[in-house]
Amino acid sequence: MNLTVLGSAAGGGFPQWNCGCPNCIAVREGRANFEPRTQDSLAVTARDPRDASYVLVNASPDLLEQIKRTRPLWPKAPRHSPIRAIVLTNGDMDHVLGLFSLRESYPLALYATSAVRRGLEENAFLRTLQRFEGQLVLRTLEIGREVEIRDASGETTGVHIRAFAAPGKLPVHLMASGTASDEDNVGLVLHDGTSPKKTAVYLTACADLERRTDLEGHAVLLFDGTFYCEDELRKLELSRSLAKDMAHIPIEGETGSLARLASIPGCRKIYTHINNTNPILSLASEERRTVERAGFEIAFDGMEITL
Template sequence: MRIKVLGAAAGGGVPQWNCTCANCLALRQNHPDIQSRTQSQLAVTADDATWFLINASPDLRQQLIDNSEIHPDPSKGLRNTPVAAIILTSADLDHVLGLLLMREFTPVRIYATRPVISILKKNSFFQMLDRLPGQSRWTEIEPNIPFDAGDGLTCTPIALSNSLPTYISEEDRASLDPTGATIGLILEGPQGARAAYLPALPSVSGSLKELLSTCSTIFIDGTFWSDDELQKIQPGTPLARSMGHLPISGPDGSVASLQALESTRKIYTHINNTNPILQEQSSERRAVEDAGWEVAWDGLEIAL
């Protein structure tokens, strides 16, 4: 199984178009100790031929262009793709807007939980995925029930939160069962190698920690360094935990909560543009690396 990080940033990317935080300024000034990153996107293959996308980033078009292994094959006709399916972990905009790029007359299978499918199908924008009869093939998945995605990849959804995206109306909230609104994924290849992908992690339970210990590699929510990271920059903005993101630092942050996973390769992804771990010489970056963590970058590839 090969896992490739096509994008490692949270919504907005790094630099964010309207931001003058220290990280965004450093990138615009070509500082050598920070890399630009596109919005969070993962690609997985179990046979080196067929690829599965985990979520659909707003930057998906450029990410597909930049990675030649996911290009169409001219020997297979005018319209084709090695992408067999997209697996959604939530209906958050930075996870689904890229779906609209898949409307170009090629069939696409979309795996998602019931609330995510309900939210997206209710929005007329996503009817553009059906420009041909049966073009979009929606497949419902459920937390804790493994499914065979095909071509050697098995996935198990992990229920993480029942919190719905903020853009959902009060009327729709009242009518939706939010169970499985945000999930993580256990990815398993044909030889049994396992990895976890949790780009939005609100908390770490004992059972989740035990499950993650069965994986050789985990990609974990690294959105914010501290709970009040945004408030320090702009008063009145929400706390990390209120947005469904467990911060990295602190006595109950993700570094402390997962420190027992000593034999597991631990990688932070979905990193906000304000997060100081993006600065390669920062004390925060040294702290996560000293604790045995890596910081994902666009193009990082793992072979299991």
């Protein structure tokens, strides 16, 4: 199985359009040790990447740019796409807005939990993906049940996924009308069906690590690296919110993800979904060196992971 990190930034990307924090200023000015990043998304294939069908995990607002710079996702005929299905981990705007860029009358399958699906179906914009019967085939992603991802016609992609509940929150646009549930935010276990021990976990929004069992026993763990410290936004006077208020566990500290995940053996650990304020975005920062000394990697746009 091959995983391509299409986007490694949190919502807003890097730089964020309205942010003048030191990191965003540095990347805009093209300073050494800083590279721009697009918003969180992953492309997965269980076949030869040169001639494969792909499953996207999340559809970020930057999806068209991500496709443009990822050659295996280019069309191979006048009307064609290697992208056959999309799996959503939650209903946040930075994970669903890219769907509406895929409106040019091409059949796709969309997998989401019942709660996320309800939020989407309340959105009138979904009609742009329903111009003909079968343009968008909606399939329910059940927590704890492994599924073989299939395209809109029912043909298998070879990618197997199991969703598990992860501590999170309702998307901001649904807070006034929705009811919180375990289906609002999920992590994913991915494999190709032939090597059950070669699994990857993708969990980019996680409020705490009290329930850690789903993260153990895998070859690769792509985990929430949004904030380095709990009060990161407060220190920069950008927001009054703490990391926990936004359903993210920080990297540092005794209860942070670096300390809590370090004890998981035999697993390649990679931080992704990195906020524009996070000091690990600088290749020369002490915070980045701390993460790397602990054996963790930091994802970047275009990163390839092979299992």
